[in-house]
Amino acid sequence: MNNQSQRSGAIAVIGRPNVGKSTLVNALVGAKVSITSNRPQTTRHRLLGIATFPGGQLQLVDTPGIHGEQGKRSGKAMNRMMNRAARGALEGVDAAVLVIEAGRWDAEDGLAFDALREGGLPVVLVVNQVDKIKDKGALLPFIAKVSDGREFAAVHPLSALKRKGLEALVDTLLGLVPEAAPQFGEDEITDKSxxxxxxxxxxxxxxxxxxxxxxxxxxxxxxxxxxxxxxxxxxxxxxxxxxxxxxxxxxxxxxxxxxxxxxxxxxxxxxxxxxxxxxxxxxxxxxxxxxxxxxxxxxxxxxxxx
CATH class of the missing domain: 3.30.300.20 (K homology (KH) domain)
Structure with a gap:
């Protein structure tokens, strides 16, 4: 990729709750900037993870999970605020990563994809937790089904927790951000204090x-x-x-x-x-x-x- 060292831009990391968005951001940054647990709604704040590579820099916007309409109507003020934070993350970014769980696509995944499509952003599909799929032969048909009728800039099966498949994803994301100088120093990992x-x-x-x-x-x-x-x-x-x-x-x-x-x-x-x-x-x-x-x-x- 030409001029890769001059590439720098922002990537929104979007998905329904508890699909591994924060684990993916931490893996790409190489440090723990976003907390994780096996409970949905662990991430409550929009947070920037800064990932610097030899080929450039990615500013990864980690967001709360997008909730469905039912959750928005019945949820508390905190849930409504988290939904607005997740949707607001699409403003000013160059591309987006839609994180889903390998073998599962439900209504909230569709809601997240629709939000990205409305934003007109290039969308990279990350099929996370592939290490949990026992029948690896089922993975390609699952990806084909999810991709049917939906346009993705690229599809990356990976395991964020085990840090497998990240290099190819980084190459794709750097190709989607503009030629620009890094926005942060090499030793900076987040915009949070x-x-x-x-x-x-x-x-x-x-x-x-x-x-x-x-x-x-x-x-x-x-x-x-x-x-x-x-x-x-x-x-x-x-x-x-x-x-x-x-x-x-x-x-x-x-x-x-x-x-x-x-x-x-x-x-x-x-x-x-x-x-x-x-x-x-x-x-x-x-x-x-x-x-x-x-x-x-x-x-x-x-x-x-x-």
Whole structure:
């Protein structure tokens, strides 16, 4: 590809909830910039992952999953805001990646494709989680069925989790962005602050450990984020508040004798130390704010935007 080193542009990563969009963004960036769990709606914010390669730079817009009409009507303010954030990600990008699960295409996948088609963007279909398909012979017929009547710039079967098939996808995406200088430095991996990432890493552990009990009733606010140098050691001192909507939920998050909250904090701190390459002192509290997930003003005060 000629002049590949001068290519730089933005790619929206779109799909229904829980198909591996954030896992794909992290794999391409080469670092954990977007949290993951096996629960839908783990990603609640529009986030930019910056992936720099010898051939150019991709600014990957990770988005909340697009929900169906039923979910939009019956969902809370947070769900409506997430839908607007996902659709708004199509503004100002050069192309889009539609991520689907290998062997599955449903109404929400169709909704995501329709949103991209209306935007007039080149669409690359990523068939993720191919490692889970036992009958590999069924993959090509599935791709043919999905592609029937739908125009894709390219189709890439891959496994984001196992980082298989990424090189070919990168080549395709670089070919869809314009000739331009990189927008970010080689060492930059996201447009979000470390403070934001710290809150997300705490919320990731809430989703992973409490997804069955409190799937969407929690959020995290970082009240203090201070940087210090002790000797030659970089240290971050972080205070994070876990917000819930009812007293009973507070007890669930804290756990017997505070054991569950300590485990959440320990795991989140470990993730922060790996990402920030620094020592982290993390303190967590749980507080009640009734109805925060269905109050747009409360959502904005907690850092949610559309």
């Amino acid at each position: 470390q403070r934001f990432l710290a809150g997300e890493l705490v919320r990731e552990q809430l989703m992973r450990q409490l997804g069955e009990e409190l799937p969407y009733a929690t959020t995290v606010e970082v009240e203090k984020f201070e940087e210090d140098v002790t000797g030659r050691q970089l240290v971050y001192r972080i205070d994070a508040v876990v917000w819930v909507e009812r007293e009973g939920q507070k007890a669930i998050v804290i756990g017997k004798g505070g054991e569950r909250l300590r485990e959440i904090g320990t795991r989140a701190r470990g993730q922060m130390e790996r990402l920030f390459d620094a020592k982290v002192f993390l303190q967590t509290w749980v507080r009640v704010r009734e109805g925060w997930s269905d109050d747009e003003a409360a959502l904005r005060s907690l850092g949610y935007h559309d």
